Amino acid sequence: MEMKLTLGPVLFNWEPSSWRDFYFHVADEAPVDIVYVGEVVCSKRQPFYNKVLPEVVERLKKAGKEVVLSSLAMVMNKREAKTMRELAANEDLPIEVNDVSALAHIAKRDHVIGPYINVYNEDTLQHLAAHGARRVCLAPEIHFASAKILAEAGEACNTNIETQVFGRMPLAVSARCYHARLHKLTKDNCQFVCNRDPDGLPLNTLDNRSFLAINGIQTMSDSYLDLSDKMGEMQAAGIRHFRLSPQDCDMVKVACLYRRAGKGENVAEKLKALLPDARFSNGYYGGGAGYQRLSA
Amino acid sequence: MAMKKDQQRLTFFEPVVRRVFRTILDAHPEITDRLGDYAASRIRIDVRDAPFCMVLQVAKREIGVYRRGAKVKSDAQISGSFMTLLKLAEGGDDGDSLFFNRDIEISGDTEAVVALRNALDDSDIDIIRESLAAFGVLALPLRIGYRVFQDMQPIVAGMFAP
Amino acid sequence: MTKKQHRKTPELVCPAGTPSALRVAVDAGADVVYCGFRDETNARNFPGLNFSRKEMSEATEYAHKKNAHVYVTVNTFPQAGKTDLWRKAVNDAVDCGADALIVADMGIAAYAAKTHPKTRLHLSVQASASNPDAIKYYCDTFNVKRVVLPRVLSIPEITALNDEIPCETEVFVFGGLCVMAEGRCLLSSYATGKSPNMNGVCSPAGDVRYAQGKDGSMDSKLGVFTINRFAEGEPTGYPTICKGRFKCGGDTGYIFEEPTSLDAISMMPELLQSGVTAFKIEGRQRGKAYTEAVVKAFRKALSDYARGWPLKTDALIALAEGGQSTEGAYKKTWR
Numbered sequence: 001m002e003m004k005l006t007l008g009p010v011l012f013n014w015e016p017s018s019w020r021d022f023y024f025h026v027a028d029e030a031p032v033d034i035v036y037v038g039e040v041v042c043s044k045r046q047p048f049y050n051k052v053l054p055e056v057v058e059r060l061k062k063a064g065k066e067v068v069l070s071s072l073a074m075v076m077n078k079r080e081a082k083t084m085r086e087l088a089a090n091e092d093l094p095i096e097v098n099d100v101s102a103l104a105h106i107a108k109r110d111h112v113i114g115p116y117i118n119v120y121n122e123d124t125l126q127h128l129a130a131h132g133a134r135r136v137c138l139a140p141e142i143h144f145a146s147a148k149i150l151a152e153a154g155e156a157c158n159t160n161i162e163t164q165v166f167g168r169m170p171l172a173v174s175a176r177c178y179h180a181r182l183h184k185l186t187k188d189n190c191q192f193v194c195n196r197d198p199d200g201l202p203l204n205t206l207d208n209r210s211f212l213a214i215n216g217i218q219t220m221s222d223s224y225l226d227l228s229d230k231m232g233e234m235q236a237a238g239i240r241h242f243r244l245s246p247q248d249c250d251m252v253k254v255a256c257l258y259r260r261a262g263k264g265e266n267v268a269e270k271l272k273a274l275l276p277d278a279r280f281s282n283g284y285y286g287g288g289a290g291y292q293r294l295s296a
Numbered sequence: 297m298a299m300k301k302d303q304q305r306l307t308f309f310e311p312v313v314r315r316v317f318r319t320i321l322d323a324h325p326e327i328t329d330r331l332g333d334y335a336a337s338r339i340r341i342d343v344r345d346a347p348f349c350m351v352l353q354v355a356k357r358e359i360g361v362y363r364r365g366a367k368v369k370s371d372a373q374i375s376g377s378f379m380t381l382l383k384l385a386e387g388g389d390d391g392d393s394l395f396f397n398r399d400i401e402i403s404g405d406t407e408a409v410v411a412l413r414n415a416l417d418d419s420d421i422d423i424i425r426e427s428l429a430a431f432g433v434l435a436l437p438l439r440i441g442y443r444v445f446q447d448m449q450p451i452v453a454g455m456f457a458p
Numbered sequence: 459m460t461k462k463q464h465r466k467t468p469e470l471v472c473p474a475g476t477p478s479a480l481r482v483a484v485d486a487g488a489d490v491v492y493c494g495f496r497d498e499t500n501a502r503n504f505p506g507l508n509f510s511r512k513e514m515s516e517a518t519e520y521a522h523k524k525n526a527h528v529y530v531t532v533n534t535f536p537q538a539g540k541t542d543l544w545r546k547a548v549n550d551a552v553d554c555g556a557d558a559l560i561v562a563d564m565g566i567a568a569y570a571a572k573t574h575p576k577t578r579l580h581l582s583v584q585a586s587a588s589n590p591d592a593i594k595y596y597c598d599t600f601n602v603k604r605v606v607l608p609r610v611l612s613i614p615e616i617t618a619l620n621d622e623i624p625c626e627t628e629v630f631v632f633g634g635l636c637v638m639a640e641g642r643c644l645l646s647s648y649a650t651g652k653s654p655n656m657n658g659v660c661s662p663a664g665d666v667r668y669a670q671g672k673d674g675s676m677d678s679k680l681g682v683f684t685i686n687r688f689a690e691g692e693p694t695g696y697p698t699i700c701k702g703r704f705k706c707g708g709d710t711g712y713i714f715e716e717p718t719s720l721d722a723i724s725m726m727p728e729l730l731q732s733g734v735t736a737f738k739i740e741g742r743q744r745g746k747a748y749t750e751a752v753v754k755a756f757r758k759a760l761s762d763y764a765r766g767w768p769l770k771t772d773a774l775i776a777l778a779e780g781g782q783s784t785e786g787a788y789k790k791t792w793r
Binding site for chain 3: 073074075076077078080081084085099100102103104105116118120121122123124125126127133139140141142145146147149150153164169171172173174175176178181182186187190194201202203204206207208209212217219222241283284287288289290291
């Protein structure tokens with residue numbers, strides 16, 4: 001199978017119009033094969049995107065992209081549970097399952113398991129495959145050594161392994177909204193302050209070392225994951241789906257670079273030139289701490 | 297100015313403390329067992345209200361007694377008052393709570409300290425009773441002596457306070 | 459759905475990191491003690507902690523003699539290629555006489571359900587099942603009998619949940635409080651390479667260093683990251699990232715949460731009404747002095763409540779992280 005580039009769901013609170021334009025741009029120009037759309041982080045953001053979602057899906061499909069509907073990572077109230085049930089019951093588009101609640105309603109329809117579901121081993125992979133998981137995007141902390149074993153196991157049960165190769169890594173979700181807390185607002189009356197930080201809000205240590213980024217109820221890495229130089233090794237191990245997680249930058253250019261990286265080109269310098277302020281990391285890949293940047 | 301190592305060592309007390317230490321380790325083989333690889337760590341115990349410190353190494357069944365503030369090589373350090381450390385060793389107080397309340401201080405290899413704390417907490421040792429037992433016929437006078445020390449402890453602590 | 463029969467007095471489920479702590483917990487009035495094997499199969503894989511196979515057998519024997527139960531935690535996520543270690547933990551726990559297994563991973567749940575269908579299966583908080591549909595999925599698929607609820611739900615949400623699900627619920631009432639959804643937090647491995655999910659450790663002691671300043675202050679460092687600085691005499695907490703001080707958006711301080719422990723004694727009446735089956739005390743990493751104090755306090759609180767006496771709500775503050783406690787998500791304002 002050919003390598004597939006995927007574009008993960010936008011995790012930040014972007015203005016609905018820029019969100020729509022972003023996907024139009026992707027549809028028209030980005031060399032990606034699969035596009036995930038839909039809100040993962042906060043159900044309060046969902047109504048704004050739902051208005052423009054149909055035209056976005058339409059445009060992406062017309063451009064020949066495979067579209068997957070992403071779902072919420074945390075389902076805590078009745079409204080969220082209902083949204084999840086409706087999403088899981090839809091027969092038009094496959095969904096990315098980010099909370100186990102969706103599995104109760106998926107009825108063995110083909111679906112994707114997102115990085116918020118814990119799939120660390122072959123047993124879990126086989127269990128999910130038997131219930132219709134055709135692709136599993138691994139959590140960022142899973143090392144290459146484990147991903148390789150999972151890819152082998154996946155071949156036997158008709159499930160592909162997807163790994164994130166670009167962008168801030170999702171590290172945690174919480175019942176608490178850190179953007180609201182920082183602005184001394186309650187979660188119920190948050191005034192959507194997370195929209196002020198379209199790339200996440202950096203969090204530093206007391207001695208000014210960059211560390212994390214907050215995004216509503218989500219905590220992310222400050223560093224951008226970059227596994228562009230590992231894509232050859234991963235393809236050889238049977239991992240052929242590579243996820244670019246959208247950041248507030250020219251994602252079309254990013255996608256072009258990773259397309260070339262997938263063919264063996266070293267794009268590190270070009271990536272650095274494109275994103276001069278970003279700090280890149282790849283520590284998890286070799287079994288180390290996630291923040292580390294280790295040279296091959 | 298740093299003193300020479302042999303000058304820092306309290307050679308008079310050391311044999312007594314070593315005997316107690318080994319008696320306890322012999323009576324509680326589970327301590328060494330639980331420590332696993334950490335038995336090799338050199339852990340310094342600083343008794344805040346006494347004029348001495350100790351460096352112990354379970355695997356070698358070795359314990360050294362030094363003057364307070366002596367420069368001795370160790371992997372991890374723990375400090376607290378005599379009674380706090382005694383209660384901690386006997387499982388009479390929870391180590392995490394003592395740490396949260398700043399009653400004990402930890403530095404160096406945190407893992408070694410955590411391992412020792414957990415091993416001791418499981419062992420149900422009674423340091424005073426077992427120390428006295430280590431000295432056979434001397435047990436009774438020593439027990440009386442300890443009682444007096446306990447009563448005097450606040451005064452003694454005051455005398456050695458910095 | 460028919461309403462489940464709720465116990466009048468909830469089961470008190472208490473932690474034990476060592477055989478000695480288990481005996482103390484049972485003697486202090488625990489209905490159940492939960493513990494794990496001495497390896498990465500459980501979520502408190504700390505140096506010097508946990509049970510050998512022999513210790514686990516002796517422990518269950520001790521507990522059973524005194525009419526207490528033992529739940530064995532096999533609640534981390536097996537790493538690929540290493541599932542045998544976890545399967546063995548499941549088998550050994552059953553052989554040792556465990557009254558229930560607490561699991562988080564779907565693969566291990568499937569294995570336990572298939573291999574030991576007679577052994578009760580409980581879903582660990584690490585599985586982060588926070589809503590009726592997710593819980594029902596685990597019940598229907600693996601015959602899970604009880605779910606340990608994530609520390610993210612308010613009491614009205616717990617009450618509503620109990621009406622909708624076919625299994626028992628267990629809620630935390632005291633101890634460490636994860637600020638992030640359990641089982642879905644990679645902060646520890648981002649800084650150290652080791653995580654609760656993969657290794658059963660959060661902020662592993664081997665990566666923690668405390669640096670004492672000349673002014674009496676203390677820095678707490680996790681790997682290369684300074685995660686807190688305490689002034690002289692200021693109460694401290696665990697060196698976890700979620701309870702560290704950071705700079706963010708022009709603010710400096712506790713961006714996620716302060717060092718604090720959960721203490722739900724004051725919420726006990728509402729929790730009892732919510733239909734939960736069991737109260738759980740966190741703290742397998744704590745000393746037996748903690749175990750004894752907390753178990754006794756909750757035993758007393760339950761009996762005081764039964765008699766209609768007022769509840770003593772600040773009895774355990776000396777054991778709390780940062781010297782302060784919170785009702786956590788049980789009060790909706792926490793969010």
